[in-house]
Each structure stands twice: as C-alpha cells, then as structure tokens.
Amino acid sequence: MQNLKMYLYYKQIAVILLALLSFNISAQIPIGYYSTATGSGATLKTQLYNIIKNHTARTYDNLWTDFQTTDGKTDGKVWDIYTDIPAGAPVYTFTFISDQCGTYTNEGDCYNREHSFPKSWFSDATPMYTDLFHLYPTDGKVNGMRNNYPYGEVNGVASYTSSNGSKLGTCTYPGYTGIVFEPIDDYKGDLARSYFYMATCYENVIASWEKNDTNGDAVLNGTSYPAFETWFLNMLGEWSAADPVSQKEIDRNNAIYSIQGNRNPYIDHPEYVHSVWGVGNSATPEPTNYPTNFSARNIKLQWADAIGTTVPQHYLIRMSASGFNAIATPVDGTAYANSTNDQNVDYGVQQTWFSNLSAGTYYFKMYGYTGNGATADYKTDGSVPQMSVTIP
Secondary structure, eight states, rough: HHHHHHHHHHHHHHHHHHHHHHHHEEESSOTTTTOOOOOOOOHHHHHHEEEEEEEOOOOOOOHHHHHHSSSSTTTSSSOTTTTTOOOSSSSSSOOTTTTBOSOOTTTTOOOOESSSSSSGGGGOOOOGOOOOSEEEEEEEHHHHHHHTTTOOOSSSSSEETTTOOOOEOOOSTTTOEEEEEOOGGGGGHHHHHHHHHHHTTTTGEEEEEEEEGGHHHHBSSSSSOBBBBHHHHHHHHHHHHHSSSHHHHHHHHHHHHHHHHHOHHHHHHHHHHHHOOOOOOOSOOOSSSSSSSSOOOOEEEEEEOSSSSSOOOOOEEESSSOOGGGSSHHHOOOOOOOOSSSEEEEETTTEEEEEEESSEEEEEEEEESSSGGGGOOOOSSSOOEEEEEEOO
C-alpha cells in the first residue's frame, strides 16, 4: 500500500510538471511564426491574415471558462477593464462563475461577455462572435451603457462615468461627433490592438460589415484595407502608441494562443501597427535623455611576442600618469604584483587592459622577463618598448 501511495504521489508530480512544461512551450511566439510577414501596408496585412486566419472557434458558453485563463488577476478575481483601477483598488470586483450575469441593475452586480468590437457590426456571425481576442469580461452595467457605440474620446460632459473613469458621451476626437465610449488610458492600447487584430484576421469579410449597423458605419469604411474611417484609424494609432503593450496583454495573448491556436500580431510585434497602417509609432520610443560622463576609461594594449634564442616567459607592463621617466626600471629577483600601475602578462597572450582610468595621458613601458619572484630576470637594456595614450 505504501508503494502504491508513493507511485500515485510521483505520478501526480509528473502530471503537474508536464502541464507546466506544456504551458511554458505554448506561452511564447513559436519559432518562425511570423517568417512570412515581410511586406508593408496592405501586403503585410494580408501576410498576417494568412498566418492567423485559421484558428479554433469557441462556443459562447466556452467563454466563461476561457476567461479564467485569459483574464484572471493575480488575486484570482476577474480582470474587468471597465472597472479596474490599475494604480489603486477598484470599487467592484468579481469572482469567476459565481458573479456571472444574469440580470443586473447597478454597476458591480455581475460581469458578462463584452464584444469590444460590437457583434451587431458583423451581424452576430461566427467565428467573430466568440473570438477571444476582442472579447473581454466586463461589468454588466457598464457593458450595457457602452452598448454598441464606437470607442472614442469624451473631453466634454459625460452622460455616464463608470467607477474607474470610463465615459459615455459625445465624441470630441476630430472627425466624429456621435456618441462614443471612452475607456481609461491604461486599456486604450489593448483595445486598439484588438481592433487591428479584427481588421486583419477577418480581412476577407470586413468590407461587407459597413452597413450592418449605424455605429459600425461610423467606424468602418467598407474596404478590407484600411478597413477603418480615417478619424478612427488615427485615434487607434495614437492609443496604441500612448499605451504600449503590457505584461497583461502578453500573458493574455499567450493564453488565447493555447486556446484558439492563433496570436495577435500587434501584441507580438507592436511595430506592425505602423508598418501596416502608417499610424502610431514606427519603432519603440526614443530615450528621454543622453547618458552623462561620456568618456573612455579603459586602455587596451596589444603587441606581437618577442622572438629570439631565449623568449620571455612573461611581460611586466608598467604605467605612470606623470611621464616615461617616472616609470621605475624593474629589479631582477623582485616580484611586482598586479596593481593599478603594473600588469603581469604571460607570453602568448599578447594583450592586456588598464581599466577605470580618469581623463588624462598615461605612459607605458614593457619589460620581458624569465623566471618568477626571486628568479625573475628582466630585460632592461637597449630600447625598452614604450607608448603613451590620452583619454579625453
């Protein structure tokens, strides 16, 4: 019986390790996944479409379980982008499964399944209807207030503001004056990259969605490329640039890949946003400042070994900041330990470094020798090799 218990124990450990290994393998970009993504503009978008278009469609009921993997916070609660406060404590939190909607009246009652790209825009068709890359668990009340309005910016009076500051109101972003929903800044990039994904993964059908819904018509322009109206495309580019890819998005991308079998290219490669649509950043932001104390503080000396009937076994290189005359001639039978001013180098190495030096001129002399310590015999006659180096 004891042996059986031990067997079952180690079998459980093996299963856990295998599961962890499997997750680790899937939680990264597969080698060569984007190897065919080599173009730009519409060409690159089509290349990405061919990479991500074939994926496993979920059922609508699957999403409740999927969210536990894709949208769980470190405390196990639901990661709801419409009520979450990244720098503080959210007013409302939800527990997976037990807090599913259901009916609701007020914010905080329950969470449901938000189509960030409204389902009415694509007539509730599959596989868009259950594509996790644009589906998020969100507060039922806030989701209902958002309705199927476009995302936008509300700098004026909002008709509704959620507990984390998400707003519903008249759009003030140039190019559109209808009703829009504005998420908080921390999640604008997430949603922008969700939209870039949708326009890419469904480029074969998105051109037909423009007239399905009035609000969708305000965003979609009836083409497969660029797919979006100019005002909306420019805004998405700004959102994507201002809110770079977060660890949350990276983890979510990996989790969805393990479920659906495809990835969001604009999370793996944020630079694709600019490469495809010409908006957002073409590269990562440039550094804010230059480095200070710019100087060369290391000097590398190199040489060709001495030749002759008797070659040295070692070299002693001596340095001074005062001049050649300040370098003392080594005395036979004396060992000189490595220090700031002395370096012992074996025959055949042919180089050494003097490091951590301040600005100034440094003088070097090089002595070959045989033996060690009390038997050291230095060559000091004739022309001793010497050189000087200036550090600005």
